[in-house]
Amino acid sequence: MSRGNALEALIAGLRGSPTDRTDWRAVIALANHTLLTPDLFSSLAQSGHTHYLPEDVREYLQFVHDCNRERNLRLRTQLREAVAALNRRDVVPFLLKGAIPLFLSPAGRVPSRMTSDLDLAVDSPEEAIARACLEELGYVDVAGARGMARQQDAGMLELRTSRANGLEPPKLVQRDGLRVKIPPAQSRALHWMVHDLLKEGDYWRGRIDLRHLHDLARLAESDGVDWTALQASMSDRSARNALDTQLLALHHFFGTRIPAKCAQRPMVRFQHWRRIFTATHPIIGAPLRLAGNLMWGTWRFSRDYGLARRGPSDLLRRIARTLFNPRTKI
The missing domain is CATH 3.30.460.40 (Beta Polymerase; domain 2)
Incomplete structure (x- = not known):
């Protein structure tokens, strides 16, 4: 199954409407890579579609979901302990x-x-x-x-x-x-966007953090987010382009309502196309991804003068980690 088809099927599952003839092995591999497997099972369970799944797929997804639930219960206990001590x-x-x-x-x-x-x-x-x-x-x-x-x-x-x-x-x-x-919801959305697009360079590198995009879609659905106010809070044109590119991806994958003017600038439309193309065609889109990594690396290291003082070996390690560590992005 192609990456594009697996991605489409995963998004459909996250929206509670699994597609017919799904290659679940490919979908599960992508869900595992993007840390969305528990969310996938939860969405299918809430929409009443788990009984349509093959038995081995349903058992695997529920196993991961249940393990994650136990971990989240432990994390919540840990969080409450820390908050109580701070209070x-x-x-x-x-x-x-x-x-x-x-x-x-x-x-x-x-x-x-x-x-x-x-x-x-x-x-x-x-x-x-x-x-x-x-x-x-x-x-x-x-x-x-x-x-x-x-x-x-x-x-x-x-x-x-x-x-x-x-x-x-x-x-x-x-x-x-x-x-x-x-x-508030506005600040939480801004934090995710600035972290992914600017701090980690996803805007330049053409990457998408699908888990955070899913977080934004749920936040917009549950709390409502004034995207226009967020656009106005961006410090410069490059940051506004990054925000609008993320909003286009949010609408593309999850149907979230966004301001119509997001797609007016040619640079935003090109960046959106580049991210979707490299996400759905990772092999033939590799040159675009490499060019984005090099552009981001040049911009990043030219502004972090402390890297030069740490020596060439540290600089090379950071370059390699920046260019070749895919983490959970697509």
Whole structure:
């Protein structure tokens, strides 16, 4: 089965409408690569389509879903422990990315989203207190990674400093005696987009983080996102082009309603075509992907002067990781 057909079938499954004559081996391979296998089973179960699946496919998808559920339950317990300890020091953390649905989910349920780690943020004056608090719980820094961990936990915990983004202020939420700050939907969408498109260079490199795109589609459906306000918050033309390119992908895959003017600029239309083409034709689209990687690498390393001071070996390692590590992107 071609990558394009597998991608189309995976998207159909995530939308709760599996296609006929699906090559489930190819679809499952792509779902595993993009960390969407639990979400795929959950969507099919909610739409009542799991009984149409081949028995071995249904059993595999449910097995991965159930394993992920147990892990998410452990992550939620870990998150609540950390928040409780911080609250005792009068620190109210900001929850980011996957930590938000884990905290907000009802007691007997957890989201099907596969979460890699727990992301928390605190105000800059509270960072030292928060770090000391987590160290008292047994957390230690992980070498070579941005995060803290304990041997008994299901995932790392990443503590960062909160940054104002000029949008709505976070909302104070209290659950079972715990206090956290949760950014509004606008800020959460902006965080995902800036992280993927600009920080990791997906806009230039022609890559798509399908899991985050699925997150954005669900966020737009459940909370509503003012895409026009997000466009206005972009700092320059390149950032606005990146945002509009992501919005076109969001509409293309999940049918999310977006402003009509997103597709007006030729550069946006070209970038959208390039990302879809390389995602559905990874072999013949390889030259486009390589050109994007080289462009991103040149831009990235020309602006990070600290890389030069670390020596040529470190620079070569980073270049290789940038160009050849596909991670979970398509």
